[in-house]
Amino acid sequence: MTPTVWADVRCPWCWMGHRSLAAALERRDRREPVVRASYLLDPHGEGHPGRTVREVALASWGMDEDGWRAMRDRVETAGRAFGLRIRMDGVPAIDSRPAHRLLKLAQARGVDPEHAWDLAFSALLEHNRDLGDPEVLRDLAVEMGLTAEDTDPLWSSTAFAAEVDADHRAAVEAGVRAVPTFAVGDRTLSGARSVDELVELLRVGAEEVGR
Numbered sequence: 001m002t003p004t005v006w007a008d009v010r011c012p013w014c015w016m017g018h019r020s021l022a023a024a025l026e027r028r029d030r031r032e033p034v035v036r037a038s039y040l041l042d043p044h045g046e047g048h049p050g051r052t053v054r055e056v057a058l059a060s061w062g063m064d065e066d067g068w069r070a071m072r073d074r075v076e077t078a079g080r081a082f083g084l085r086i087r088m089d090g091v092p093a094i095d096s097r098p099a100h101r102l103l104k105l106a107q108a109r110g111v112d113p114e115h116a117w118d119l120a121f122s123a124l125l126e127h128n129r130d131l132g133d134p135e136v137l138r139d140l141a142v143e144m145g146l147t148a149e150d151t152d153p154l155w156s157s158t159a160f161a162a163e164v165d166a167d168h169r170a171a172v173e174a175g176v177r178a179v180p181t182f183a184v185g186d187r188t189l190s191g192a193r194s195v196d197e198l199v200e201l202l203r204v205g206a207e208e209v210g211r
Contacts, residue, residue, distance in 0.1 A: 006183075019084065036117060053088065054072075102151065108160075134151075134154075137154070
C-alpha cells in the first residue's frame with residue numbers, strides 16, 4: 001500500500017510536511033516509495049504576475065497589515081521548527097501549474113521526487129523566485145539535474161498537464177480539501193504533521209498489507 005502525499009508548491013505548510021515525511025521515512029527500517037501528487041490550491045487561477053502573495057492578500061483577501069504580519073509570523077516560526085527559512089513577504093503570487101508540470105517531467109526523467117520537490121519549495125518560499133517564469137523554471141530544471149532543453153515540451157505542448165489535472169481530480173474525489181494531505185489506504189492525515197504522527201501512519205499502513 002503505497003503512501004500518497006498531495007501538495008502544492010505554493011503552500012508553506014506543504015514544505016513543512018514534506019520535510020516531516022522525509023524524516024519519518026528515514027526513521028523506518030524499510031523505506032516505502034511515496035506517490036507525490038499535485039494539488040492546485042487555485043485550479044482555475046492564472047496567478048498574479050509581478051505581484052506578491054502579500055500584495056494580493058492585502059488587496060483581495062480582506063486582510064490588513066496586522067493580519068498579514070500575524071499570518072506571516074506564524075508560518076515563518078512554524079517553518080523554523082522544521083529547519084526551514086520561509087520568507088513570506090516576498091513570495092510571488094504564481095499559478096503553480098507550470099511548476100507542477102516541471103515536477104512531473106523531472107520524475108519522468110528519473111529525478112528523485114523528494115529532491116525535486118524540495119528544490120521547488122525552496123526556490124519559491126525561501127528564495128522568492130517566480131516559478132511562473134519559464135526562464136526561472138529552466139534554471140530550476142538544471143538544478144534538478146535536467147537540461148534547459150529538457151523543459152522545451154512544457155512550453156511547446158501541454159506535456160504533463162493531464163497528469164497534474166488527474167492528481168488534483170483524484171484528490172477532490174478522495175475528499176482532500178487542504179494540503180498537505182498524507183494517505184495510506186483509507187487513512188489520511190492533513191496539515192504539517194509531526195514526524196511521530198507520520199511514522200505511525202506509515203507503520204499502520206504497512207501492517208495492513210502484512211509487512
